[in-house]
Amino acid sequence: MGLEEDIDAIEEEIANTPYNKSTEAHIGRLKSKLAQKKEKLQNQSSAGGGQGYAVEKTGDATVALVGFPSVGKSTLLNALTNAESEVGSYEFTTLDVNPGMLQYRGANIQLLDVPGLIEGAADGRGGGREVLSVVRTADLVLFVLSVFEIDQYDRLREELYNNKIRLDSRPASVSVSKNIKGGLKVTTSGDVGLDESTIKEVLREYDYINADVTVREELTIDRLVDALMDNRVYLPSLVSVNKADLIEPDYLETVNDQLRDRDIDPETAVFISAEKEKGLDSLKESIWESLGLIRIYMDKPGRGVDYEEPMVVRRGDSTIDDVLDKLGSDFRQRFRFARVSGPSAKHDEQQVGMDHELQDEDVLRLIMRR
Ligand SMILES: Nc1nc2c(ncn2[C@@H]2O[C@H](COP(=O)(O)OP(=O)(O)OP(=O)(O)O)[C@@H](O)[C@H]2O)c(=O)[nH]1
Numbered sequence: 001m002g003l004e005e006d007i008d009a010i011e012e013e014i015a016n017t018p019y020n021k022s023t024e025a026h027i028g029r030l031k032s033k034l035a036q037k038k039e040k041l042q043n044q045s046s047a048g049g050g051q052g053y054a055v056e057k058t059g060d061a062t063v064a065l066v067g068f069p070s071v072g073k074s075t076l077l078n079a080l081t082n083a084e085s086e087v088g089s090y091e092f093t094t095l096d097v098n099p100g101m102l103q104y105r106g107a108n109i110q111l112l113d114v115p116g117l118i119e120g121a122a123d124g125r126g127g128g129r130e131v132l133s134v135v136r137t138a139d140l141v142l143f144v145l146s147v148f149e150i151d152q153y154d155r156l157r158e159e160l161y162n163n164k165i166r167l168d169s170r171p172a173s174v175s176v177s178k179n180i181k182g183g184l185k186v187t188t189s190g191d192v193g194l195d196e197s198t199i200k201e202v203l204r205e206y207d208y209i210n211a212d213v214t215v216r217e218e219l220t221i222d223r224l225v226d227a228l229m230d231n232r233v234y235l236p237s238l239v240s241v242n243k244a245d246l247i248e249p250d251y252l253e254t255v256n257d258q259l260r261d262r263d264i265d266p267e268t269a270v271f272i273s274a275e276k277e278k279g280l281d282s283l284k285e286s287i288w289e290s291l292g293l294i295r296i297y298m299d300k301p302g303r304g305v306d307y308e309e310p311m312v313v314r315r316g317d318s319t320i321d322d323v324l325d326k327l328g329s330d331f332r333q334r335f336r337f338a339r340v341s342g343p344s345a346k347h348d349e350q351q352v353g354m355d356h357e358l359q360d361e362d363v364l365r366l367i368m369r370r
Pocket residue numbers: 067068069070071072073074075076086087088089090091092093094115116242243244245246272273274275276
């Protein structure tokens with residue numbers, strides 16, 4: 001049997017096996033097998049090409065615009081950035097990846113308009129795999145939906161999932177450390193939703209024979225398999241609903257219902273008209289928030305505070321240590337301490353050390369050795 005037949009057979013068996021405690025371990029084993037065979041198939045089909053677009057990542061963060069053809073991605077890119085992207089009223093005008101730079105609050109945010117993601121993309125049809133490889137390297141997925149085709153969201157998410165992109169979640173808290181002997185030892189913090197035998201069954205499929213396994217949260221078989229595969233990427237996502245200028249106000253509730261059906265809060269989805277340049281300020285704000293960017297105003301000796309060009313870092317990567325990383329080794333060597341004023345400071349000019357976490361709009365002065 002070839003790989004594809006194997007995959008079909010396993011998928012069929014999973015579909016035909018009722019899920020309950022007595023079959024859970026068996027399903028766990030099947031799902032692990034399936035993930036590995038799919039991996040093998042994808043590696044085979046991308047051999048000898050399909051390395052993906054060489055898009056150079058620049059700026060403070062990168063956002064991938066993901067949507068079907070003709071939903072208005074090029075129009076949106078043009079409206080938000082300084083890029084000159086070709087716009088056409090027919091499908092597939094975007095033949096290659098189109099980068100543009102959005103300048104917002106002193107940050108340079110790279111937007112990548114990728115060719116329409118179509119059904120079967122994850123299998124390598126229609127050039128979709130190249131698109132997906134670009135998406136994988138982004139910091140945020142921006143779904144661009146047309147107000148009349150909210151259902152396209154399902155297919156887009158499915159394509160991303162099949163290409164190992166996990167949205168709006170973190171890797172499951174699972175750690176495995178190999179031993180020389182002693183078999184598999186599973187430690188769980190309370191009821192994690194899977195039997196110990198299932199966890200062991202899955203691990204065995206990944207060739208763990210002697211290992212300590214710790215599972216610290218409730219999880220599904222799929223999440224456990226994801227945690228054991230090292231090529232899953234976890235990205236935040238944001239939904240924009242374009243062509244909002246084309247609907248009558250009383251149709252809005254229908255759209256909102258369609259969003260809710262897909263677990264999208266209509267309050268967090270951003271309604272825009274790329275063509276009429278409406279809603280773009282809210283969209284920029286949401287992109288900023290979703291990326292978790294913060295501004296640090298540097299107080300430069302002799303020049304005062306630079307409010308024009310803040311240093312932009314990600315929340316969570318915003319300690320003094322991280323700032324020194326960005327500034328380079330000379331700064332690190334000469335660093336003595338820092339003074340911070342603003343949201344993260346207890347008082348103006350607070351003296352802080354390396355571990356201090358900065359917040360948006362802090363003013364930072366570095367005291368250096370001469
Ligand atoms: N009414 C209206 N039309 C829009 C809007 N945004 C885009 N369009 C139109 O929709 C059509 C497709 O827009 P594009 O920007 O080329 O769409 P795309 O998603 O980049 O499509 P591909 O390049 O094929 O991937 C064009 O005729 C645009 O003028 C909008 O907000 N409102």
